[in-house]
Amino acid sequence: MLFxxxxxxxxxxxxxxxxLAAGKKHxxxxxxxxxxxxxxxxxxxxxxxxxxxxxIFWISDLTYIYVVVVATFIVFLVKRYAAIPRKTLIYADAxxxxxxxxxxxxxxxxxxxxxxxxxxxxxxxxVAGGMIRDLFRIEIPLILQHEIYATAALAxxxxxxxxxxxTVFDEPxxxxxxxxxxxxxxxxxxxxxxxxxxxSVDENNH
Amino acid sequence: MLFxxxxxxxxxxxxxxxxLAAGKKHxxxxxxxxxxxxxxxxxxxxxxxxxxxxxIFWISDLTYIYVVVVATFIVFLVKRYAAIPRKTLIYADAxxxxxxxxxxxxxxxxxxxxxxxxxxxxxxxxVAGGMIRDLFRIEIPLILQHEIYATAALAxxxxxxxxxxxTVFDEPxxxxxxxxxxxxxxxxxxxxxxxxxxxSVDENNH
Amino acid sequence: MLFxxxxxxxxxxxxxxxxLAAGKKHxxxxxxxxxxxxxxxxxxxxxxxxxxxxxIFWISDLTYIYVVVVATFIVFLVKRYAAIPRKTLIYADAxxxxxxxxxxxxxxxxxxxxxxxxxxxxxxxxVAGGMIRDLFRIEIPLILQHEIYATAALAxxxxxxxxxxxTVFDEPxxxxxxxxxxxxxxxxxxxxxxxxxxxSVDENNH
Numbered sequence: 001m002l003f004x005x006x007x008x009x010x011x012x013x014x015x016x017x018x019x020l021a022a023g024k025k026h027x028x029x030x031x032x033x034x035x036x037x038x039x040x041x042x043x044x045x046x047x048x049x050x051x052x053x054x055x056i057f058w059i060s061d062l063t064y065i066y067v068v069v070v071a072t073f074i075v076f077l078v079k080r081y082a083a084i085p086r087k088t089l090i091y092a093d094a095x096x097x098x099x100x101x102x103x104x105x106x107x108x109x110x111x112x113x114x115x116x117x118x119x120x121x122x123x124x125x126x127v128a129g130g131m132i133r134d135l136f137r138i139e140i141p142l143i144l145q146h147e148i149y150a151t152a153a154l155a156x157x158x159x160x161x162x163x164x165x166x167t168v169f170d171e172p173x174x175x176x177x178x179x180x181x182x183x184x185x186x187x188x189x190x191x192x193x194x195x196x197x198x199x200s201v202d203e204n205n206h
Numbered sequence: 207m208l209f210x211x212x213x214x215x216x217x218x219x220x221x222x223x224x225x226l227a228a229g230k231k232h233x234x235x236x237x238x239x240x241x242x243x244x245x246x247x248x249x250x251x252x253x254x255x256x257x258x259x260x261x262i263f264w265i266s267d268l269t270y271i272y273v274v275v276v277a278t279f280i281v282f283l284v285k286r287y288a289a290i291p292r293k294t295l296i297y298a299d300a301x302x303x304x305x306x307x308x309x310x311x312x313x314x315x316x317x318x319x320x321x322x323x324x325x326x327x328x329x330x331x332x333v334a335g336g337m338i339r340d341l342f343r344i345e346i347p348l349i350l351q352h353e354i355y356a357t358a359a360l361a362x363x364x365x366x367x368x369x370x371x372x373t374v375f376d377e378p379x380x381x382x383x384x385x386x387x388x389x390x391x392x393x394x395x396x397x398x399x400x401x402x403x404x405x406s407v408d409e410n411n412h
Numbered sequence: 413m414l415f416x417x418x419x420x421x422x423x424x425x426x427x428x429x430x431x432l433a434a435g436k437k438h439x440x441x442x443x444x445x446x447x448x449x450x451x452x453x454x455x456x457x458x459x460x461x462x463x464x465x466x467x468i469f470w471i472s473d474l475t476y477i478y479v480v481v482v483a484t485f486i487v488f489l490v491k492r493y494a495a496i497p498r499k500t501l502i503y504a505d506a507x508x509x510x511x512x513x514x515x516x517x518x519x520x521x522x523x524x525x526x527x528x529x530x531x532x533x534x535x536x537x538x539v540a541g542g543m544i545r546d547l548f549r550i551e552i553p554l555i556l557q558h559e560i561y562a563t564a565a566l567a568x569x570x571x572x573x574x575x576x577x578x579t580v581f582d583e584p585x586x587x588x589x590x591x592x593x594x595x596x597x598x599x600x601x602x603x604x605x606x607x608x609x610x611x612s613v614d615e616n617n618h
Binding site: 049050052113114116117131135150151154 | 457
């Protein structure tokens with residue numbers, strides 16, 4: 001139950017980044033709502049489609065849509081009076097990434113797919129919404145760049161899948177440990193500017 | 207039956223805007239065909255995937271594909287001799303948007319989803335094809351900008367879902383009233399340059 | 413069985429182009445892995461979703477994921493010491509396009525869809541992964557441009573669907589003839605700079 005609220009918190013975070021991204025490009029209120037819906041619910045939708053999970057999670061529980069709509073309206077109102085600090089958003093986004101990646105891997109395992117597929121579905125659940133958001137802003141998805149983003153999602157999902165094989169720990173412990181790994185990796189990358197070796201290819205030379 | 211022809215008319219309109227978008231970027235004939243297919247059938251395909259409606263509408267009725275192919279070839283031929291006035295296209299696009307949004311909401315309700323989901327699926331059916339078209343042209347989707355586009359789709363789909371609760375009216379009346387609302391809103395927005403408050407966010411300040 | 417290996421070879425080719433595309437944009441290792449997965453498995457995934465084929469091919473056979481992961485790591489290591497000649501990649505890509513288009517059409521026919529749908533699913537399987545790859549690099553998909561790319565995929569898929577109606581030939585013969593047509597068309601287009609008439613539309617005049 002706790003994790004359901006965490007999941008909704010992740011949805012709120014991504015809805016906010018989606019509607020702010022819309023704002024940067026001067027979209028109107030309902031354009032912002034479309035982008036908020038895609039950012040917050042897109043990753044889980046692609047996961048459910050690939051896993052053939054019906055109905056899609058936001059069809060069987062309307063709370064997800066309500067939360068996105070309310071978050072978008074609040075951002076719209078609040079932005080007139082105050083700026084949301086960029087730092088706050090980046091930290092919130094790291095929280096959302098951690099929740100989505102680990103819960104995505106959990107749902108995939110519950111559908112009975114192999115661990116490797118669950119890891120990839122977890123990573124996908126975490127990163128896909130943000131990737132689509134960035135596409136619609138016509139920018140290279142931040143998550144594909146060098147700040148340990150997909151990597152952190154992959155690490156958390158992998159740890160969850162490994163822990164799920166063990167019977168020593170309870171489910172909540174597994175979820176919390178795995179999500180913490182994504183969160184810590186991502187926050188450390190932001191704080192100390194950590195990055196993996198970049199995959200640099202000379203434009204003229206391949 | 208009338209609405210089936212309206213639906214096909216919407217497909218033709220979106221196929222034309224898709225193939226013209228391809229032309230602006232100097233794509234070749236079959237590149238244009240791909241973009242026309244995606245623009246005209248993409249929204250309905252995503253709707254059917256999310257609603258788990260099988261087979262997808264254009265698999266169970268090949269007329270949709272034929273119509274897109276023929277429209278693309280005709281545009282290809284006609285463009286050599288005459289320009290299609292931009293105004294005509296924008297009005298035609300408003301017609302397609304109205305048809306797709308309302309029929310999308312109707313199909314969603316027929317699948318038994320809640321009204322809120324039907325509204326979102328209607329809006330999605332109306333706007334998704336054009337959003338993908340604009341992505342492939344590497345432009346911010348027009349529909350996300352400030353011209354009451356997603357808003358008009360949302361309004362028509364919402365009115366249809368509300369009317370569908372009533373037993374006073376016949377189905378065609380509900381469809382026509384709802385589609386007219388999308389159409390009138392969109393045409394008014396074009397004519398008088400109406401827009402919703404823009405969701406403006408300072409680039410350096412969030 | 414031979415075609416299974418051909419299919420994996422196509423996956424390797426697209427994984428390589430995906431990870432190199434990531435490298436050009438300075439993405440990190442796991443960013444590159446995401447782009448390699450999407451490029452190599454994206455077309456087949458969309459095909460399986462639309463045909464309602466469950467589970468998706470890379471869930472029922474993990475070899476596909478392993479192959480993409482290994483190919484991405486090898487590219488990452490090799491790029492430090494040597495450049496992969498651009499010509500080699502373009503020829504390899506033509507091979508992958510031919511395999512994916514024809515096998516995509518074959519799978520669609522096995523699902524019992526009409527020939528016209530199988531042709532479109534074949535073309536889609538061949539081109540969709542590369543289209544998504546190019547979107548994430550924020551470039552107009554190469555395949556939508558004027559080098560007989562979608563056209564070659566369409567030709568191979570069409571020939572396969574026509575041959576599949578005949579009982580004179582064995583399945584492998586049909587696959588090889590059809591794939592050769594895509595391959596030869598694409599290689600000829602590269603070698604002699606062949607193109608279809610471009611779909612040119614004046615920016616100010618439509």
